[in-house]
Amino acid sequence: AQTVTQSQPEMSVQEAETVTLSCTYDTSESDYYLFWYKQPPSRQMILVIRQEAYKQQNATENRFSVNFQKAVKSFSLKISDSQLGDAAMYFCAYGYNNNDMRFGAGTRLTVKP
């Protein structure tokens, strides 16, 4: 079974600084997808960034980028120039074909002004 582990229940960062959220996963598949979702206080799940496992290049979306290390099954999220609006729960997720996406337990990010 696929599992996703987020080892940091909480993280904090100073506004304008950079923070990295960790995620590891376990799978026997070679072709899959990884996602980071943001859940603000409104509770809606918002996609931040996605990575296809077959792509070697790390995905980047404005201030958000990932460090994807397939060999060690690691998928960390880096948030640069952190903003107050980045404060939220962040969930790492694994997806394979049309099956469900499996989520990690989440990391609560606090941004200090």
Place this chain on the structure above:
Amino acid sequence: EPEVTQTPSHQVTQMGQEVILRCVPISNHLYFYWYRQILGQKVEFLVSFYNNEISEKSEIFDDQFSVERPDGSNFTLKIRSTKLEDSAMYFCASRDREDTEAFFGQGTRLTVV
């Protein structure tokens, strides 16, 4: 921008009652999901649905639960004989292909009293 919509936003029900949570996925999407999130905890997969049938379900999704796509637009989750521990946020999600991210609705908060 197309979005997944869920109704109601909040449902309060008495223990033992049946509830139906409704979702309207994005119109050209083919894969549908229900997830739940007990307050402050991880997002848990319940069930995936494709081609008018369940494609995968978790151990949480027992005989108390059922899903239906009654009219080609709605996707419902029925919970029979609700229990206190069913209190959670229930998220519907949909995706158009196997290799794309899921889009989530804003969730239905179910409170069982």
